[in-house]
Amino acid sequence: MIPGSFEYHRPSSLDDAVGLMSSLGEDALLVAGGHSLIPMMKLRMAAPEHLIDLQDVQSLKSISIDGGKVALGAMVTQAELIASEELCAICPLLKEASLQIADPQIRNLGTIGGNVANGDPGNDMPAVMQTLGATYMLTGPDGEREVAAKDFYEAAYFTAREDNEILTAICFDAPAKGHGSAYLKQKRKIGDYATAAAAVVLEISGGNCTAASIGLTNVGDTPLLAEEASAILVGSSLDDDTVKKAMEAARAITDPASDGRGPKEFRTHIAGIMVQRAIALAQSRAK
Amino acid sequence: MSEIDISMTINGQKVEGKADPRTLLIHFLREDQLLTGPHIGCDTTHCGACTVDMDGLSVKSCTVFVGQANGKDILTIEGMAEADGTLHALQTAFSDNHGLQCGFCTPGMITRAYRLLQENPDPTEEEIRYGISGNLCRCTGYQNIVKAIQVAAKELSSVKEAAE
Numbered sequence: 001m002i003p004g005s006f007e008y009h010r011p012s013s014l015d016d017a018v019g020l021m022s023s024l025g026e027d028a029l030l031v032a033g034g035h036s037l038i039p040m041m042k043l044r045m046a047a048p049e050h051l052i053d054l055q056d057v058q059s060l061k062s063i064s065i066d067g068g069k070v071a072l073g074a075m076v077t078q079a080e081l082i083a084s085e086e087l088c089a090i091c092p093l094l095k096e097a098s099l100q101i102a103d104p105q106i107r108n109l110g111t112i113g114g115n116v117a118n119g120d121p122g123n124d125m126p127a128v129m130q131t132l133g134a135t136y137m138l139t140g141p142d143g144e145r146e147v148a149a150k151d152f153y154e155a156a157y158f159t160a161r162e163d164n165e166i167l168t169a170i171c172f173d174a175p176a177k178g179h180g181s182a183y184l185k186q187k188r189k190i191g192d193y194a195t196a197a198a199a200v201v202l203e204i205s206g207g208n209c210t211a212a213s214i215g216l217t218n219v220g221d222t223p224l225l226a227e228e229a230s231a232i233l234v235g236s237s238l239d240d241d242t243v244k245k246a247m248e249a250a251r252a253i254t255d256p257a258s259d260g261r262g263p264k265e266f267r268t269h270i271a272g273i274m275v276q277r278a279i280a281l282a283q284s285r286a287k
Numbered sequence: 288m289s290e291i292d293i294s295m296t297i298n299g300q301k302v303e304g305k306a307d308p309r310t311l312l313i314h315f316l317r318e319d320q321l322l323t324g325p326h327i328g329c330d331t332t333h334c335g336a337c338t339v340d341m342d343g344l345s346v347k348s349c350t351v352f353v354g355q356a357n358g359k360d361i362l363t364i365e366g367m368a369e370a371d372g373t374l375h376a377l378q379t380a381f382s383d384n385h386g387l388q389c390g391f392c393t394p395g396m397i398t399r400a401y402r403l404l405q406e407n408p409d410p411t412e413e414e415i416r417y418g419i420s421g422n423l424c425r426c427t428g429y430q431n432i433v434k435a436i437q438v439a440a441k442e443l444s445s446v447k448e449a450a451e
């Protein structure tokens with residue numbers, strides 16, 4: 001499968017990339033790792049006339065951690081996220097989720113920015129970023145703006161990003177010290193998107209849950225932040241009855257498609273199971 | 288569409304040329320450079336038969352445009368043996384341990400295993416299985432592939448120890 005023809009550009013600064021995006025207009029697409037885009041181009045589901053490769057834009061490649069404030073450059077690869085011990089120490093959720101994405105070769109090229117900008121409900125990082133309360137930094141011809149991860153996703157492949165904007169970084173506050181987190185994903189095989197997956201971050205004090213955040217992957221048109229389910233947990237001892245109520249509240253907001261991964265009802269059922277198990281695992285990890 | 292200039296190092300040799308930007312790295316290697324070791328198994332980023340080493344990272348060359356590989360250092364299965372034809376320890380181990388049947392997946396498996404052993408010279412069986420999880424084999428059931436990689440890992444570390 002040979003993709004359609006395009007002109008290839010490789011700007012070396014963010015300004016040049018933004019300039020190209022504005023002058024080339026909607027016929028241009030950015031390419032980061034290419035591991036969502038090139039498969040789409042092979043299928044002619046994407047046919048850009050210009051491809052703007054961000055690999056030489058050094059300012060997009062850093063992981064910065066400053067007193068609990070984390071900024072991940074858009075061009076940081078999944079493999080680099082996994083390898084960052086400093087990041088893993090304050091937010092192990094990212095490594096755990098990254099290791100469940102695709103396979104080693106794909107993680108070597110696939111980037112965090114491409115993963116969250118893509119807008120495919122199958123991508124794992126969007127729900128993780130919603131769970132962490134992350135903010136996306138966007139730069140366009142009119143300057144920079146911020147959009148919360150929870151407001152970014154509008155429908156499958158439709159996001160709040162304008163065609164001429166570049167997602168430059170993902171920012172979030174590291175979860176509180178002593179928090180427990182987990183990302184659990186049911187998939188048919190390595191390299192498959194989730195049948196359903198859940199991200200959970202919990203804070204526990206004196207046996208009671210004091211803060212909770214739950215996100216869901218691939219059980220709707222967009223990633224889902226399960227706010228009601230999270231609220232149910234807060235103040236409880238995470239007893240079975242409360243966790244069951246939270247599971248049901250999470251299931252209630254799902255609307256998965258029936259596909260090769262199973263009928264809609266099955267995927268909704270699994271979403272609840274992933275939430276239940278991720279809560280238990282996060283609880284066991286909280287200090 | 289205009290062609291772009293291509294310049295990269297492949298198996299230690301500087302290569303210059305021109306290519307249509309939509310050319311995938313695997314096609315450039317196979318059809319332009321006549322390096323037919325890397326195979327096209329699926330063309331959908333699943334099977335790993337097209338795996339090559341790019342700047343020290345295993346990548347699937349069916350999902351890299353030739354322009355993205357510009358300026359990089361590429362290693363394919365053809366660059367694995369020494370100049371005098373002495374096979375790499377992994378090649379010998381795959382041959383000795385029946386690590387292949389039809390051989391279609393083998394160039395990708397060996398190229399991936401080569402990088403895995405650089406990243407982790409003494410992997411457990413589980414780490415090997417996880418490390419080659421992006422490479423599919425329809426014949427062997429993986430048992431002897433894993434065994435071959437274990438044998439090669441031992442061989443490479445004893446050679447390294449002897450040198451030290």
Ligand SMILES: Cc1cc2nc3c(=O)[nH]c(=O)nc-3n(C[C@H](O)[C@H](O)[C@H](O)COP(=O)(O)OP(=O)(O)OC[C@H]3O[C@@H](n4cnc5c(N)ncnc54)[C@H](O)[C@@H]3O)c2cc1C
Nearest residue numbers: 030032033034035036037110111114115117123124167332
């Ligand atoms: C076999 C296979 C299995 C996979 N399994 C999973 C999985 O289980 N979970 C998962 O999450 N992903 C999976 N992926 C996708 C993979 O993680 C991709 O790498 C990732 O989704 C996109 O990152 P990229 O850097 O490759 O982006 P690209 O493919 O380069 O870009 C994706 C889209 O985002 C846009 N874009 C990229 N960077 C930016 C930016 N900085 N600003 C604005 N727009 C941008 C591009 O224009 C394009 O539309 C899989 C891929 C394959 C091939």
Ligand code: FES
Nearest residue numbers: 328329330335349
């Ligand atoms: S041909 Fe590239 S992964 Fe199968």
Ligand code: FES
Nearest residue numbers: 388392424425426
């Ligand atoms: S030996 Fe036949 S595919 Fe692996």
